[in-house]
Amino acid sequence: MLWHERIADIIKNAYFKAFNQEAPEETLQMIEQPPDSSLGDFAFPCFRLAKTLHNAPNKIAEKLNEAIGENNMVTTETKGAYLNFFVNRKAFANSVIDEVISSKGSYGSSKEGEGKTCCIDFSSINIAKRFHIGHISSTLIGAALSRLYAFKGWNVVRINHLGDWGTQFGKMIAAYKLWGSKEMVEEGGVQALSDLYVRFHEESEKDNSLDDLGREWFKKIEDGDEEALSIFEYFKELTLKDAKKVYDRLGIEFDSYAGESFYNDKMQPVIDELQEKGLLVESDGAWVVDLSDENMPPCLILKSDGATLYATRDLAAALYRKKTYDFSKCLYVVAYEQDLHFRQLFAVLKKMGYDWVDEQMEHVSFGMVGYEGEALSTRRGNVIYLDDLLQKSVEKALEILEEKNPNIEDKQLVAKQVGIGALIFTMLQNNRIKDIDFWWDRALNFDGETGPYVQYTYARCSSVIEKGSHIDAAPDYSALCDDITMEVLKALYRFPMAVSDALFRNEPYLITRCVTDIAKAYNRYYYEQRILTDDYSASAARLLLSRATKEVIQTGLSLLGIETPEKM
RNA sequence: GCACCCGUAGCGCAGCUGGAUAGCGUAUCAGACUCCGACUCUGAAGGUCGUGGGUUCAAGUCCCACCGGGUGUACCA
DSSP states (O other): OOHHHHHHHHHHHHHHHHHSSOOOTTHHHHOBOOSSGGGOSEEEEOTTHHHHHTSOHHHHHHHHHHHHOOOSSEEEEEETTEEEEEEOHHHHHHHHHHHHHHTTTOTTOOSTTTTOEEEEEOOOOBTTSOOBGGGHHHHHHHHHHHHHHHHTTOEEEEEOOOBOOSHHHHHHHHHHHHHOOHHHHHHHHHHHHHHHHHHHHHHHHHOTHHHHHHHHHHHHHHHTOHHHHHHHHHHHHHHHHHHHHHHHHHTOOOSBOOOTGGGGGGSHHHHHHHHHTTOEEEETTEEEEOOGGGTSOOEEEEOTTSOBOHHHHHHHHHHHHHHHHOOSEEEEEEEGGGHHHHHHHHHHHHHTTOTTHHHHEEEEEEOOEEETTEEOBTTTTBOOBHHHHHHHHHHHHHHHHHHHOTTOTTHHHHHHHHHHHHHHHHHTSSOTTSOEEEOHHHHTOOSSSSHHHHHHHHHHHHHHHHHTTTOOOOOOGGGGOSHHHHHHHHHHHHHHHHHHHHHHHTOTHHHHHHHHHHHHHHHHHHHHSOSSOSOHHHHHHHHHHHHHHHHHHHHHHHHHTOOOOSOO
16 A cells, blocks of 8 residues: 555544545645655645634644554654654565565556557658767657556557658658769768758759659659659658668557558548638638637638648648547657647647547647757758767777776677666656757766666665575665665655656656666665675665665656666 | 746756745766676756745735747638
């Protein structure tokens, strides 16, 4: 039983005894953890009760305290309006460790999502463009969320909504036909495609007949011309092959690559439906859904030349996903630049009568990535490609390993785990909404609260557990009752709540920070408390704590997509 | 112009959805290994929480105005 619940029960009983009425519904939610452990392990603030009980908050706290009396699980004391609880440390240690060890790596998981489906639209790379750091947030946040939902029992559909539609692909084909060749692209990969595109732009400044050629080729794609399609498919294959390398290194897979082109033939029904429901109005030759009652600009559905737009496609995609997956939740992990677009999208769906939108659809927006104080820009060279970044981070990790632990086995593998782990950790350390200014020296800094710090703690646990493997005495939990050990136990205790909060708020950083807290508490403990001693019963208990720490760190990091080497 | 987001220590950020003395990391300074891994640990210093009002027993947190920064604002995605 959770200690929160246990304490809520104690309060409820005391409340009834003291005031002869039921305690408020939200008693459980009112329980807090004090800012300082010396105040208590849990606290119940009584301010809010003053009104209903017509009594001063500190008097209420005192009365509850009297009503509780003696209890073998907690001792209580009042401090002003707070009723503070000190847990029975031995019982607390025992229950936290049991809980972790008995769940066998699934500590913090649950089945609350069972039978429900969550679609997560993330990463969403563009065809014929290299994977750069502009896509890293969506990719890592989306991947972490997909693991989190799965951990909570959800059926997760990971969708890579490819940017694979638009006139630029007509231009690409034109450029390819003019100056490119299979050999050249085979050798240069996606970079060669980007170069072709850049060249097309340059040349079309001088020769504007090229733009017509581009449009012609795009028209051919639209009309299903065999040659155009086969070249286009080839570009797509090439891009995905490149991206796959990055995804593999990050341990990410997708269930669907249905991108923009996929919805090409699925928009007409949506347009018809908008028409039938009387939502489509003409405006300056274009067809829009008016959203002035929502204080938003109109949502453009059809251009004046009859062509569809981004919003049209997203409407079709949303309805398709609902029909195909019957989701209970549909997340869009997209930068905040598109806040308005999603607000419009959701508003239009609601006008169409889809009331599930409010509860089920969410734009999980995040801050933008810049490079050393400037905006990302391919033209100015302010671009970092993801494969380069991963490579550099792994190299840095390898350098440090060579220096600190040159004789380690699987050095290359460990360097990869540490280097990539460091990167993921940094990216998932803060609130999504914060902009990220990318600096090489910051990205490659492994000191302080970083991925390697937590991984190091994990390796430390492994090491001491191995050293103590000969101990088979029955654990004596009274060895886990001092203040410093309690901080480790409390950090472990908080983990399931961090997981729940992270899911509720769609914020992976809550996991990152919880795992960091655990590592910090354990490192301090490790320094202050000798784990392996002559007292085998005490050692056995301390080893169990180490094992619990190790397992929770592993669970937490794996949710983020970070691996845990046994040695580093 | 309008809409949305952000503003907390030099820098990078938390702050449990309104509660106890505002924290963490970095950088700076001072310390700690004959000892389970020094990629560790302890301590010091660093703040009118952008500004001014308001609501409340209680405001970094809620409301209003202003200042500063970012993003968006119909035929791109």
